[in-house]
Amino acid sequence: MTDDLPLTQEPRVWQDALWTARVVKNEDDDGWAVAMFKAGQVEPALVGPWTMGRDKKNPKPLDGNAFITLVKTAGEFVRRSEQQLHASLHQSLSVQGLSGRVTVLLDIEPDDENPSAILSAQDEAGDLLAQWKVDPSYKLNRNTAQAWVDGGLKQPARAGQF
Numbered sequence: 001m002t003d004d005l006p007l008t009q010e011p012r013v014w015q016d017a018l019w020t021a022r023v024v025k026n027e028d029d030d031g032w033a034v035a036m037f038k039a040g041q042v043e044p045a046l047v048g049p050w051t052m053g054r055d056k057k058n059p060k061p062l063d064g065n066a067f068i069t070l071v072k073t074a075g076e077f078v079r080r081s082e083q084q085l086h087a088s089l090h091q092s093l094s095v096q097g098l099s100g101r102v103t104v105l106l107d108i109e110p111d112d113e114n115p116s117a118i119l120s121a122q123d124e125a126g127d128l129l130a131q132w133k134v135d136p137s138y139k140l141n142r143n144t145a146q147a148w149v150d151g152g153l154k155q156p157a158r159a160g161q162f
Contacts, residue, residue: 008020009062009064010062011023011059011061011062012024012059012061012062013062014062014064014066014067016067016071017039018038018039018071019036019037019038019039019070019071019074019075020036020037020039021034021035021036021037021062021066021067021070021071022034022035022037022044023050023059023062026049026050031049031050031052032049032050032051032052032059033047033048033049033050034047034048034049034050034062034070035047036070036071036073036074038074038078045074045077045078046073046074046077046078048073088108089107089108089109089110090105090106090107090108091105091106091107091140092104092105092106093140093141093142093145095142095145095146095149096146096149097123097149099123100123100124101123101124102121102122102123102129102149103121103122103123103124104119104120104121104140104145104148104149105118105119105120105121105122106118106119106134106138106140107120108136109136110136115136116133116136117133117134117135117136117138118131118132118133118134119131119132119133119134119138119140119148119156120132121148121149121153129153130153130154132155132156134156138156
């Protein structure tokens with residue numbers, strides 16, 4: 001249970017085993033911001049405005065309740081970002097084929113040096129009907145999927161087109 005206990009409890013820095021909240025001067029104006037860093041990360045997962053203290057010059061000090069709220073907010077933000085990334089890299093939709101519903105999938109592998117993507121089709125039972133390597137910039141939508149299915153699931157002539 002020691003993972004839940006804060007490692008650092010200072011007015012401008014609170015930290016537990018997974019998160020660090022750091023109150024910083026807001027670069028855009030005279031106010032303050034709080035940056036939430038996930039353990040091991042150099043860039044903040046979330047940055048947001050922070051309340052001024054009573055003197056209207058210095059930031060309000062961090063406390064346990066604020067830290068708990070910030071951790072929940074940053075965790076939710078990271079989860080939503082991961083879900084959005086997963087959805088953009090693994091797309092699927094169903095269209096009507098000659099012999100029933102066909103699920104068309106686009107799976108993108110984002111690699112800095114050699115990104116790739118696989119376009120595939122499955123029948124209603126989940127059996128693979130076709131699979132082709134396409135450009136990672138390929139745009140899957142209902143029209144392109146239907147055209148590919150209607151065209152016999154042949155290898156796309158060029159990336160992004162059927």
